[in-house]
Amino acid sequence: MPSLAAARQHTLRERNLELVARAVYEAPEPVSRADVASSTGLARATVSTLVDRLVAGRLLAELAPVSAQRAGRPGVPLVPAARSVVGIGLEVNVDYLGASVIDLMNDVVDERVEPGSFHDSNPAEVLPRVGDLARELIASAESEGMRVAGARLALPGLVDAHSGLLQVAPNLGWSTLNPVPLLGLSGLRVDVANEAKLAALAELTGDVASSFLYVSADVGIGAAIVVDGHLFLGERGWNGEIGHVQIDPAGPRCGCGATGCLEQYAGKEAVNRAAGLPADAPVEALVRAVEARSPAAQAALERAASALGTALADFVNLVDVGTVVLGGAYTTLLPWMRDDVEATLADRVLSAPFAPVRVRGAVAGPYAAMAGGAREVLRDVLASPADWV
């Protein structure tokens, strides 16, 4: 059922407002009202009234008319409004927490990150710190006249997509809690989501494929499915748990209770240990070891890459998305893993003979989940601009 609500006159308005807003936001260059009319199929008069409303609500801005190189009155260039409506991305991860403010032009308006060690931490202490950070950023943004549309909190664990409850976050040592009230951000809509899913959304920029599997190694291994620019969340948002795909029934026991999970082959700690490094060594140490041609490090990466390739092949066979984006530690390690991963994919993916799986590294920066979260808030604004005019 596409939508359960009855359509009335103002439904047309809302929909066409969205259409016009999208036409401006998705255009690579500033466009005029006339451009919008021809690209949307709406009458010029209609576009004018809609644009006027969006400009009055500060979702769009007009630039000074600049003469085109042709006859006729020049159009007024329309662009997304800067520093008007902003989204907030929040994150607690194992080694940092932070908050980020992003505006409709996708600029980072403000960002605050605090390093720390939140392994086996207390949510009742940690989440209020994130809330404090957010309150500061909100106060600063509002003092400059910006409107805060909402916030997304990224957590490394199983988050219920509908209720926003955290079921379990093994690496934080958290379980069964409602994180939102602990933030202490009353009056602001805060949604919660898995960290890898929001990080995946940050990969949705410009000209790259809009369908991909995002797989990121951090302490755990997380994944997300993006099809046509939309996250696929399954029934409850608990999908993408590729870290616990079985690689070998005779494999080592995993912290989850099962045996032979991918995490025991291609997780950060497992690779470090196999390479003869301390379990919590940074990726750079592993890179130095493999660049120094350490046989243990090379073997560890080879084992990790072939296991990752197997799990990715299962993933692609099961959900059919032809591009894999590797994030987190994998981005750094990609040069030494790519060949083995691609070879395994070519072997095991049923559709590979006529449609080889593309593998590429992530392009979003270190705090991708915060950026992706904030941007998802703004996607919601764009989806119903009528609420903001």
Place this chain on the structure above:
Amino acid sequence: MPSLAAARQHTLRERNLELVARAVYEAPEPVSRADVASSTGLARATVSTLVDRLVAGRLLAELAPVSAQRAGRPGVPLVPAARSVVGIGLEVNVDYLGASVIDLMNDVVDERVEPGSFHDSNPAEVLPRVGDLARELIASAESEGMRVAGARLALPGLVDAHSGLLQVAPNLGWSTLNPVPLLGLSGLRVDVANEAKLAALAELTGDVASSFLYVSADVGIGAAIVVDGHLFLGERGWNGEIGHVQIDPAGPRCGCGATGCLEQYAGKEAVNRAAGLPADAPVEALVRAVEARSPAAQAALERAASALGTALADFVNLVDVGTVVLGGAYTTLLPWMRDDVEATLADRVLSAPFAPVRVRGAVAGPYAAMAGGAREVLRDVLASPADWV
């Protein structure tokens, strides 16, 4: 982007027509115009005009008013129109081909199945036979005044969801072809889809969960992902290839070229062989063997169930759908496999401790793919009833 088209006045009409049609179709009992008005939120006057149009277009029918047990004028009961608009389901499988005609009340109006052996067959000979069957059924339906909305062809192979091209159907020995022209059904819209996906849609009846993984064993093992009543097709519709998930890296070589695929543990032929039966023995033979407490048969089913459990656990961990529907041969074998499958799922699914995976057998009959295909055609009619009034 929810939809790229500009919304006009007649868009309201179309949408509300759909809304009203759905309200009647999804109601368990006949409803009156007034009922529809209150359930949709539309004004009674609006509902009246819309219903009149749907009745005139024979998408709805009026029953004789029957006095309710209360004061007031009795409403006119509205029901889906029988034998008015019909959808056609077509199928070629390894051991039969057929066609089925279903009407808006989900009744099978007509059905024709021809057994045969289409292993390594010639599509240029087989598909015209399906086309002939379809033409007969269409002629018969149209002679009784029914309108044919379209057809769906189910094939056991990788079908591109957008172009309708068949990439490969290993068990038919077909590859890289466009099946639609070979049917010879000009003037009729025919879409092609994977057999398991259409069979899954046939499980979408009444009160059962509207989100499930459908996994069916026939000669191959096929699967489909249904979330909120909608098929999830991935990027190109090539998903659900659970038969080639890796169970054991040291496992036997598979026809696909890889090693240790699920099909080598839980496919019909592999189980038969492990049970000491001929590879093409029917399921009933296996049932008899296990009921006679044949140790080989029991061991074969135990091995199959635990392998299937592992693959299903990967599936659930990756896509998060909490119900598994087992079809094809698995439906028959479920009593002897259920315990092992459920135990493995409980072990390996990350969310199982707080949300156990439900496993149940398929309820649709033997020709589920044809039924599901025909019903999908009618779902499209229901989604845009404006085209039919």
Place this chain on the structure above:
DNA sequence: GGCATTAGTTGTATGGCTAAACGATTACCT
């Protein structure tokens, strides 16, 4: 038979879109 109640229809008002005409601003040509 009158009254209350509910179903469906008719007539008027409202809101949003379109089409066509109009004013504004530019390039180009003579």
Place this chain on the structure above:
DNA sequence: AGGTAATCGTTTAGCCATACAACTAATGCC
């Protein structure tokens, strides 16, 4: 410099689908 064609944005009249309210129709109850 002035006229012409072209293009942008606005104004005006008209159409269309829905809402609302009043009306007719059909039933149960007293």
